[in-house]
Amino acid sequence: MAAHRKLRARSLSGNTARTAATLALAGAATATVFDGTGHAEPRLTTAQVKNKVDRLYREAEAATEKYNDAHEKASAAQHRLNTLRDETARRQTRLDTARGALGSFAAAQYRDGAIAPSWQLALSSSPDRYLDGAAYAERAGDRQARQVTRVRAQLREIEQLRGAARVEAKSVRSRQVELKRQKDTVTAKLKQARQLLDRLTPPERAEVTTGTAAAPARATRSGTGGRSAPTPAVPTRASTGRATAHTGRATAPNSRASTAVAYAYRKLGSPYVWGATGPNAFDCSGLIQAAYRSAGISLPRTTYAQINAGRRVSRSQLQPGDLVFFYSGVSHVGIYVGNGRMIHAPNPSAPVRVAPIDQMPFAGATRVA
Template sequence: MAAHRKLRARSLSGNTARTAATLALAGAATATAFDGTGHAEPRLTTAQVKTEVDRLYREAEAATEKYNGAHEKASAAQHRLNSLRDETARRQVRLDTARSALGSFAAAQYRDGTIAPSWQLALSSSPDRYLDGAAFAERAGDRQAKQVSRVRAQLREIERLRGAARVEARSVASRQAELKRQKDTVTAKLKQARQLLERLTPPERAKAADGAPTAPARATRSATGGRSAPTPVAPARVSSGRTSAPIGRATPAPDSRASAAVAYAYRKLGSPYVWGATGPNAFDCSGLIQAAYRSAGISLPRTTYAQINAGRRVSRSQLRPGDLVFFYSGISHVGMYVGNGRMIHAPNPSAPVRVAPIDQMPFAGATRVA
């Protein structure tokens, strides 16, 4: 009879239930993994990584130029604020001096007391001398009134300066907030690019970070015929250390200052790209251009979108060494034309300052500074 007893079903509870649930989830996860439907991050090819890294670098460079512009404006606003504060302090010193003089005059009057002019005339042993003194006192009173008026004007001017300083202080705070936003954007983009590159082997990483954009980014049209511009052949070069200069036939620079800027750019070949840097040992793209022309005695704006308007626009067919060449629709990258269809530029954090063909990026325009 015992053999025919039905086994009573036992309910799962407590630790037993939790253990069963854990095993079930583990089994489901294992089955999902074996079925190939897991959520593991897919393995990107070197070409895919390069395309994504190029995009991140372009976005970081655009944010870098906005950062550079915001930094320039923040510095100018801080300079104006400091000037206002200095001027307020100088005027406060003059006001304190004028107030002190007024206080001394008032104290002297109090000590001398006041006597009616008619009694002073009657009691005076020398009426003529008294009348001369009275006229002097009247003139002194006029000067005193003018001094009081000047003090009031100084008070109004100091209050105006303080109001302007408060407005400028708010501007500085706004500029600094914009700086932080752009810095955070640049940092995030560069971090994403670095993380992508770290997923590759060293040879793959070197290929993905060679500084030349991927094929879609290089697509461009010639200025005259609408056909793709051919990659020019590099001229023979003579090199000494990091300095390298072209030899052979080349279009001359328009003047000595452009020539000096080109020579500076050649001396900086191999320098690292650092966003926000303007030399002398590291550069971003617009920082290299600014430093090169600064060495030639020409002051240029800090950003690409300001540099493109810093000289006379020239067409691609008119390019001469020293001309500034700009790329992408947002004017986010700049190089210095050195002849034979090539430029010197600071590409990105994965590539140092180098010579490159100008047709490897979408051409946006050119400017002749000198």
């Protein structure tokens, strides 16, 4: 019988090995392409970045106004809670005093032995003196009864105050949770916007943040810290602010509106910082609140409340000092200064500036002075 021999596997020749390796690599590359991990992220155009950044800023500003509202309500709730606690402490002091008086009366009765009045009269060496004393004791007993009634009422009041304080404390905690949620939303949106802007060259970034191309040396710096050198798209205080401010004061409906407009002009170039109300940095509604505070008028903190703070006016009736609001959610506000222009705090990439009111969707206007 012929011996059966094992067939040895033949090694691949050099050419065959190279071919197999090439096919394996090609297959891996093809698989990578089809599973979507092989594509490099396409570079966005400047216009696409601008659209995304503008959307993120709008969303961040809407969240900022909600943050401002939550902050205002949390502060009011905390103030009410502190007031309730102070009032409870005052009532507790008065209650302790009343309890001390009742304790003294009870101790006196114990010392006297609470002998029946008939026996005290029979045993008294001076009946007239006893009768006088008995009448006094009766009046003292009436006072004691009234004091007991007052103590009971004070106990009820203190318990009501403590119950109200518990409710208010719960409200404070709820407001603080909402405050953190809106703060997280704002910071996340602004972070995304910064990451998009960081991909651009300085001229491209200037084009996105100012709306026009600008030389790198004159581009507005992004971020919230410090003041930025104005670009041609941002009127300077010397060339435009003062001249228009004078015109605004001359045509404003009254001195308070003129004062508010003048304040806004003095703040040109101040940085945008969300949640800020001045005097050195502002968000959009914070600038408006500060401007009218300088004129002696107290305005609400948020755009949602500011639009209802005065008398509504149409776009054709605008006068310097009027508040102009934008977007369907009423999430942005500026102060009108005449000639179709306003002063506003745009976003973290741009300082307080003069801008045309038709650069954003107009939502309404209010006259507060």
